[in-house]
Amino acid sequence: MKILSSFSLILALLTLVSAPIVRADAAADAQIAKGKSLYTNCVACHQATGLGVPAVFPPLAGSEVVNGSEEHLIRILLHGLSGKVTVNKVVYNGNMPAFGQGLGFNWTDEKVAAVLTYVRQAWTNKSGPITKDQVTAIRTKANRKTPWNAAELEAIK
Numbered sequence: 001m002k003i004l005s006s007f008s009l010i011l012a013l014l015t016l017v018s019a020p021i022v023r024a025d026a027a028a029d030a031q032i033a034k035g036k037s038l039y040t041n042c043v044a045c046h047q048a049t050g051l052g053v054p055a056v057f058p059p060l061a062g063s064e065v066v067n068g069s070e071e072h073l074i075r076i077l078l079h080g081l082s083g084k085v086t087v088n089k090v091v092y093n094g095n096m097p098a099f100g101q102g103l104g105f106n107w108t109d110e111k112v113a114a115v116l117t118y119v120r121q122a123w124t125n126k127s128g129p130i131t132k133d134q135v136t137a138i139r140t141k142a143n144r145k146t147p148w149n150a151a152e153l154e155a156i157k
């Protein structure tokens with residue numbers, strides 16, 4: 001009886017301890033699954049492999065931008081990017097559409113966070129998640145209507 005009750009106590013404790021962890025993983029998995037399906041909006045340019053098209057569409061796989069400053073990455077998705085940018089030593093000079101505003105995509109902060117979280121862990125990337133709250137904070141702070149260029153992003157941290 002004593003053995004049985006301490007056993008059930010341990011079981012109860014284990015359930016208590018593991019429940020929040022399981023929930024967090026499930027939420028992360030759901031965000032990545034959502035991001036993966038949103039990535040279909042990126043494949044025409046950045047390709048399913050995330051490797052882009054040399055000198056035309058920059059890579060997301062192994063990209064120093066995707067795996068670098070969250071401040072820059074979130075701005076690029078929200079508002080777009082144009083003009084000359086260098087990614088992994090290759091120069092691009094195109095137009096990345098805004099996904100967070102305008103007549104085109106006009107995605108919510110949640111969608112922007114999901115697709116960024118997906119690309120930051122897809123292929124060979126191993127960077128941490130982006131939260132909806134981070135996107136909301138930058139959208140508010142930036143208060144921007146036009147695409148960024150590399151020099152403007154450089155000036156931000």
Ligand code: HEC
Pocket residue numbers: 038039041042043044045046056057058059060063064065066073076077081082083084085087092093094095096097099115116119
């Ligand atoms: C119509 C083509 C097009 C689509 C669709 C597109 N991009 Fe881009 N993206 C570009 C171009 C072109 C650039 C480089 C812009 C420049 O040269 O100034 C770029 C740059 C980027 C960058 C910064 C450079 C890098 O490679 O790390 C990121 C991050 C990015 N795109 C993510 C995305 C994500 C995520 C999606 C889908 C939600 C997406 N893009 C959809 C064309 C596109």
